[in-house]
Amino acid sequence: MSATDSERSVRGALREMVTDSDLRMIAVTIAAVYVLLVGVAFYFDPDQAVNLSATYIQSVTIFIGGYAMLTLALNLHWGYTGLFNIGVAGFMGVGVYAMAVLTAPVNPATAGATPGFGLPLWAGLIGAAAAASVVGLLTALPALRLRADYLAIVTVALSEIIRLLLNSQALSEVTVFGATFGTGGASGINYAGPSPIIAGTLFDTLAGPVTGALLAVGVDPRTWGIRPSNFEGMIYGVVLLVATAGFYWLLFRTGNSPFGRVLKAIREDELVARSLGKDTRMFKIKAFMVGCALMGLAGALWFGRGGFTSPTQFRPNITFFVFIALIIGGAGSNTGSVIGGAVFAGFLFYLPQQLGTVIPQALPQGAGAGDIAAAVAALGGGDVLPLVGYTVSNISRLRFVAIGVILVWLIQRRPDGLLGHRTEPASSIDINQRPGTGGTDGRPAAADGGEERE
Numbered sequence: 001m002s003a004t005d006s007e008r009s010v011r012g013a014l015r016e017m018v019t020d021s022d023l024r025m026i027a028v029t030i031a032a033v034y035v036l037l038v039g040v041a042f043y044f045d046p047d048q049a050v051n052l053s054a055t056y057i058q059s060v061t062i063f064i065g066g067y068a069m070l071t072l073a074l075n076l077h078w079g080y081t082g083l084f085n086i087g088v089a090g091f092m093g094v095g096v097y098a099m100a101v102l103t104a105p106v107n108p109a110t111a112g113a114t115p116g117f118g119l120p121l122w123a124g125l126i127g128a129a130a131a132a133s134v135v136g137l138l139t140a141l142p143a144l145r146l147r148a149d150y151l152a153i154v155t156v157a158l159s160e161i162i163r164l165l166l167n168s169q170a171l172s173e174v175t176v177f178g179a180t181f182g183t184g185g186a187s188g189i190n191y192a193g194p195s196p197i198i199a200g201t202l203f204d205t206l207a208g209p210v211t212g213a214l215l216a217v218g219v220d221p222r223t224w225g226i227r228p229s230n231f232e233g234m235i236y237g238v239v240l241l242v243a244t245a246g247f248y249w250l251l252f253r254t255g256n257s258p259f260g261r262v263l264k265a266i267r268e269d270e271l272v273a274r275s276l277g278k279d280t281r282m283f284k285i286k287a288f289m290v291g292c293a294l295m296g297l298a299g300a301l302w303f304g305r306g307g308f309t310s311p312t313q314f315r316p317n318i319t320f321f322v323f324i325a326l327i328i329g330g331a332g333s334n335t336g337s338v339i340g341g342a343v344f345a346g347f348l349f350y351l352p353q354q355l356g357t358v359i360p361q362a363l364p365q366g367a368g369a370g371d372i373a374a375a376v377a378a379l380g381g382g383d384v385l386p387l388v389g390y391t392v393s394n395i396s397r398l399r400f401v402a403i404g405v406i407l408v409w410l411i412q413r414r415p416d417g418l419l420g421h422r423t424e425p426a427s428s429i430d431i432n433q434r435p436g437t438g439g440t441d442g443r444p445a446a447a448d449g450g451e452e453r454e
Contacts, residue, residue, distance in 0.1 A: 033346030044358040058233030065240025066302030068341035073294035079331035082267035090159030093314035095296025096304040098131035099124035104191040114184040132296025167311040193307030199236035330417025352399035
């Protein structure tokens with residue numbers, strides 16, 4: 001096979017998985033986040049704009065990758081199968097702590113640190129997915145007999161049970177069959193995190209050759225003022241985006257398989273699917289286990305990246321954030337899940353945090369107000385700066401008001417989300433494109449297994 005043929009086959013495989021329009025939407029959304037954040041950096045702090053832009057980009061890329069992976073996993077439950085799982089944070093916690101216990105050193109150098117099994121990172125990541133999958137199975141066996149709203153109650157309660165167990169001193173350090181390990185209780189646990197291992201190794205490997213190549217063409221990256229930690233963060237952000245692509249591919253294959261089409265049938269009408277001879281309970285259990293495994297793996301890669309975790313990281317608000325991202329993108333669409341994760345992480349979560357930091361520094365001295373009453377009272381004298389200062393100073397809290405307004409607008413205007421306009425034919429292959437039917441080579445099905453409307 002020639003190089004040209006090889007390139008064509010690669011392009012064909014990518015086109016089969018994700019259409020050109022899907023790629024453009026994802027790329028434009030992420031690029032818009034980057035452009036807006038870089039603009040904020042250059043406008044409010046031009047002296048440190050380059051390093052601040054690097055800080056913004058590496059942080060928001062990690063957020064986008066994390067939320068996109070979790071939204072894709074939740075899409076398998078809610079978007080494909082109609083399972084109302086509000087325990088995302090709990091399954092994430094199981095995955096992170098499984099990786100932590102497996103990779104923590106057997107004999108920690110720090111006094112009082114919690115010991116583990118000292119396994120390599122790859123074993124920890126596999127263990128994270130496996131542990132979350134097993135917990136998902138134990139949850140699914142009794143819970144999936146319940147209707148959607150009762151399943152939601154069970155999963156959110158399970159999430160809190162997991163967090164409280166991780167916080168318990170009784171499990172902070174235990175000995176089983178001569179092996180000592182534990183969760184560390186409220187103090188948390190230190191372990192070999194994936195970011196220092198993966199991003200740190202890649203940075204150490206690439207920093208010298210890349211710097212040398214740039215110096216050879218007259219560019220000195222050492223004068224940019226970007227901290228090495230930002231470079232490492234950007235590398236790990238790319239790692240998370242690659243993992244997101246892996247999640248996307250897996251769910252694309254699942255959605256277009258006979259298994260995936262049964263899941264969609266269960267979502268639309270479980271009674272009809274059961275009447276056609278499908279063991280719907282077994283299908284739901286398998287889908288629930290796979291989704292939980294992906295949540296555990298996503299949690300290990302995202303929340304467990306730094307090498308330390310504690311139970312306070314896994315509060316229910318994470319679950320609601322992931323649901324908001326799925327609602328924005330559109331349930332049932334893998335492309336919508338990625339775009340919803342990027343929109344939520346970039347525009348609704350990270351950007352308001354940074355605006356709340358840089359804008360008050362640009363306001364005149366004393367422009368803020370201590371409380372909303374004083375800010376509103378100043379309007380009587382025609383002074384709007386106290387209200388502006390108060391709003392900006394509290395933008396991190398007020399962003400939830402904005403999220404609520406956006407959700408109300410979506411429910412009224414686009415109840416199916418940004419990409420909820422797609423249809424899902426019964427077969428993933430257009431009958432007109434099958435061999436021997438005389439069809440022409442047209443555009444493939446959309447990445448979520450549906451067909452785009454023009």
